[in-house]
Amino acid sequence: MDMGIHLVSNTGSHERFSTFNPATGEPLGHYPLFSSTRVSAAVASAREGQAWWSRLPQRRRSAVLRRVAQLLCNERDSLAQIITSESGKPLQEALLHDVLVSADAAVFCADNAAAVLRREKIPHKNPGLRFKRGELSWEPFGVIGIISPWNYPLSIPAADTFAALAVGNAVVLKPSELTPRPALELEHLIGAALEAEGLSALPSPFQVVTGLGPTGQSLVSSSIDKLIFTGSVATGRRVAVSAAAQLLPVILELGGKDAMVVLEDADLDVASSAAVWGSMMNTGQTCVSVERCYVHRSIYSRFVSRCLEKISKLKVGNGAVSTTDVGPLINLAQLQKVSRQVDEARALGAIVHAGGNPLPDLGPNFYAPTLITDVDHSMSLMSEETFGPVLPVMPFSDDDEAISLANDSDFGLAASVWGRPSHAKAVARRVAAGTVMVNDLISGFGISAAPHGGLKQSGIGRTHGILGMRELVRPCYLDVDFTSRVKKLWWYPYAENLASMSAFVEMIHSSGLRRVVAAFRSLPAFFHRRY
């Protein structure tokens, strides 16, 4: 209940849960709570779908994905409205960061699947095995389970789904209970694309299971072949423990505490706008949001003034209104977490220049865009993920100090460095994060070709890009021996074979006359009568 979830009494054979608009609190819809039996049935259907889907020629799978991209584009405005109503984000963000990123991902996966699946020759120089030819092929795992969060309710599950489908896997997706509808819309669009390609009579390789944590847990414990989990560190850890018990391979995309480093040669106007947008977009609820901003002392007070000026112009309200810049937080639990961190920092001596309070007059989950200074790393605001519209700014004296502050975190998802490009690039190379951007932020997540993922508590593995697709295929080494009528020298019996095999080893690893003599001494092995 405290997460804004209400269970609805049984109206048929299955229990349901409800979703709510975070801007208004109004109920939006009811969705089935999938039991473990229904999750297993969905995995079984997906496996049936995978059997035919993986045997389709690659160009046909890519054609389906290209059609999905087109359908996403056609439905962009209605999808953006659905996303805004469930997640609270402004319509422009839903359109660009969910719908456009998803359509781009579909095309990228369609374009690159053949390269990911391309077979490779594995040459070798072993003289005892010279009549063999080795080849590496990349095979789909089978059924990929995807568990996704609410903050990018379309683009996160869609990008992972397209990567998995493109290389011949099936997918069972468990979307967040706070924002299930975009996943169901995706299921509908994939169904329409399959139909348009003449593939609709077959069981679908894409299934959605709705529900709360226990439904996710059922998916982890089902017979899936690999899991992509995106969500909080706490849940990620629980998922990793369950997966370890089954030796289920997992990719974990977890939280962040991203640093923004503003060097003395940065453009003050651009960097302050970036800091405001990077910390406030999606109401700060982005895994790659700016959560800590470090600014060179020589420009620190001017930077803070510029940020203050820009934050005071932000329009906070319902994301469905086209003039809104900053929407509500997702729910009351998130509002309380943000308030707790800001209040604690204030009690420890931090100065709040703007915001620092909820805005109950606007609706249940609004928090004012907040600018806060005089912070340090002893405060939870600077060490734990905040996920709210808060920009904490701290000064530094030189590059070494900036780098050590940026790296002083349990997280390592993304970071940005601002300044003269060569200077900023040199600093960026020393920042420990999965993505480090120079003179930009967050947009790396929208580049389909760019791998996404983090270090430390930010997770394990990569999604997006070729590296993300490679995570969804397993290598298979195929060895073909052309001496099909010859028994191997090292087979039974061993009796009377040892001396010649010893000479054989010497022949391989010696040279000159010694090698010739060893070759001669190994000859009996070739005439040995084998069982």
Ligand code: NAD
């Ligand atoms: P969450 O961990 O609460 O939930 C994520 C998903 O896990 C939901 O679908 C939920 O139902 C499911 N779940 C809950 N308990 C489960 C269990 N025991 N077993 C299996 N599944 C379970 O996270 P959230 O609040 O939805 O998302 C916000 C978090 O996600 C933030 O920490 C954010 O940084 C992180 N995130 C990370 C990335 C990234 O790419 N690294 C991207 C977006 C969000």
